[in-house]
Amino acid sequence: MFGKAIRSELYRISRMKSTYILPAVLLVIVLVTNFLYMAVDLYGLMGLSQEQVENIQGMGTSAEGYEESFMTGFRAGLESSQSIQEEQELHILGEGPFYHESVPTIFNLDVGSLHEILLLSIFIGLYLGTIYSTGLDKNLNIFAGKRSLLYGVRMLLIASYAMVLHICTWITSILSAAFMGESVNLNMDRSFILYFFITWFLTVAFGSVVAAMVHMTRSKAAGITLGIILSAGLLSTLISVASLIIMKRFELDSDFNLGHFTITNNLASITLTSDGHFVVRAIVCALIYLVMSYLVGVLTVRRRDIS
Amino acid sequence: MEDYLLVTKDLSKVYKETVAVDNVNIHIKKGSIYGLIGKNGAGKTTIMKMISGLARPTSGSFGYTGFTGSEKEAFSRIGALIESPALEPNLTAYDNIKIKCLAHGIGDKKYINDLIELVGLTPSSKKAGKFSLGQKQRLGIALALVGDPDFLILDEPINGLDPQGIAEVREMLSKLNEERGITILISSHILEELAKLATDYAIIDNGRIVEESTSKELREKCRDKIVIKTPEVSKTIPVIDGLGFKDYSVVNDKTIHVFDRLTDITVLNMELAKAMIPVESIGVESSDLEEYFLKVTGTIPGERVKS
Incomplete structure (x- = not known):
């Protein structure tokens, strides 16, 4: 029964145009992002001297440290550019901040940009939403008494699709290194492999939440909207304010942040060099989201009549 | 069984x-x-x-x-x-x-x-x-x-x-x-x-x-027939037999359905009158499945009686 369900659902996925369009879109988005970070001379545009650039690069160019170093550079650039702006020739293309970086670091940047979860949400919205917009499950009354199995199969395929997107991102990182970077340094060490699978797991957990949302609302729009809101960080201000309130109200440590318990924040923050505590917390949080959303989803489809 | x-x-x-x-x-x-x-x-x-x-x-x-x-x-x-x-x-x-x-x-x-x-x-x-x-x-x-x-x-x-x-x-x-x-x-x-x-x-x-x-039972109910409503069913039967009607059925203690020689309804009516049998109504009833359905579901109250 499991094999039949897999083959049937896999065939349906293979006939959906979005199955092929979304990885292509991801490839383009990631390439554009990498182009900006690798082939656009951002430091030069800011008017930074070689010494200032070296100081910034000393701060680290991992995705985690990049924001800090970028802002430092931006401030320094603003100061120096005011004095030399008119004398300097404008160079847009050149060595970007990630020009010298290895493939894993570029991949880290690309995963942290959350493009994958946005496109995965769209895929889930279309894949599961169609069941409700067309009533396709009416045809599958062979699984009438085995709806949990069908739910599980669909989640398994969503997890597989998340892996496809993840690999697609990695390949794009390699292509970016080859065409826009200094050299292709694959550097597939233990930390990269761990990072690869942990971020995939976090993506699957996010997908599970979106899937449960689609099943609960019977709407493809709900899943897609959730994906857009979370991947665009539209809730980050809300989370920051809520963190502050909770921190003050319960007199918690100053490093308390609700974002540490959200999948998207962890996915954006985790790096190749993140400490064990951070990684374990991210995995545990993702696991809780995954289990909870899976149970909610299964209970929803089991209890509901098919129409 | x-x-x-x-x-x-x-x-x-x-x-x-x-x-x-x-x-x-x-x-x-x-x-x-x-x-x-x-x-x-x-x-x-x-x-x-x-x-x-x-x-x-x-x-x-x-x-x-x-x-x-x-x-x-x-x-x-x-x-x-x-x-x-x-x-x-x-x-x-x-x-x-x-x-x-x-x-x-x-x-x-x-x-x-x-x-x-x-x-x-x-x-x-x-x-x-x-x-x-x-x-x-x-x-x-x-x-x-x-x-x-x-x-x-x-x-x-x-x-x-x-x-x-x-x-x-x-x-x-x-x-x-x-x-x-x-x-x-x-x-x-x-x-x-x-x-x-x-x-x-x-x-x-x-x-x-x-x-x-x-369908046989339903056809029977939908067939063209003479419907006799009388409080004296037992006295009516010998009259029907005497006239040579072969296909009839006693529906209840007040109703008899006669299915053959529908054109002889006048003769039948006259014979019943001669025998001093009180007749509440006598007529040819015709209904197809649709009319029958409408009748039993109460959408059309009463019967359609010809003649």
Whole structure:
């Protein structure tokens, strides 16, 4: 029964145009992002001297440290550019901040940009939403008494699709290194492999939440909207304010942040060099989201009549 | 003891405060074509959904006594077309059928093409979303036939078909019933068509079964007849016998139906008068299935009496 369900659902996925369009879109988005970070001379545009650039690069160019170093550079650039702006020739293309970086670091940047979860949400919205917009499950009354199995199969395929997107991102990182970077340094060490699978797991957990949302609302729009809101960080201000309130109200440590318990924040923050505590917390949080959303989803489809 | 395929026992379905199906008991014989007659909203579709595993009964039960194995296994031997056909609009007829075929463990291309031809469609690259209502309905029937079911549940299968299409579907269903021994449960608002197919009927009104009968019994009820209403039934019978009427039946202690020599109604009336038998009414009553249905469901009060 499991094999039949897999083959049937896999065939349906293979006939959906979005199955092929979304990885292509991801490839383009990631390439554009990498182009900006690798082939656009951002430091030069800011008017930074070689010494200032070296100081910034000393701060680290991992995705985690990049924001800090970028802002430092931006401030320094603003100061120096005011004095030399008119004398300097404008160079847009050149060595970007990630020009010298290895493939894993570029991949880290690309995963942290959350493009994958946005496109995965769209895929889930279309894949599961169609069941409700067309009533396709009416045809599958062979699984009438085995709806949990069908739910599980669909989640398994969503997890597989998340892996496809993840690999697609990695390949794009390699292509970016080859065409826009200094050299292709694959550097597939233990930390990269761990990072690869942990971020995939976090993506699957996010997908599970979106899937449960689609099943609960019977709407493809709900899943897609959730994906857009979370991947665009539209809730980050809300989370920051809520963190502050909770921190003050319960007199918690100053490093308390609700974002540490959200999948998207962890996915954006985790790096190749993140400490064990951070990684374990991210995995545990993702696991809780995954289990909870899976149970909610299964209970929803089991209890509901098919129409 | 009849050889039943499906028996329901006090099957009920309540949506919030609306009773859609109220203690329904139907008995579907193996190899029969069972017509379910009812107005829109009478509960036909809900009954079909429950027995095909798409909806859970609120109370009561049903059993596929004609199948061996569990109830869950029984669902794999049922083909259903309930409400509108559930089609993936961006896929061809072939792809729509293949998705269901794979769920049943069938991957044979010829099997799919044969099904397409059986329902009068031609294999093409046309997407199901571009199909006419009739073509969609044919595809829905093809989907119901996937896996060679032993029991077909068809909810308004001739909806949207032109007269030729209706005749073709009727012929196809008769053939499936006769040649493959498929038991069919069918509902249609075109009662004239249903009358040409069904061997058994249930009339449903406001969620309740008003009447369950064989087509022979129903034909009897719908036949043209002289209806005599009199408080003296026992005295009337010798008069009827004396006039040589052969085909008559005593319905109750006040009603007699005479089925032959309808044109002799005047003679019969005169003889009853001569015998001093009080007659409350006498007339020729004619009703087809539709009129009969309207009469028993109370939509048309009273009888249509000719002469």
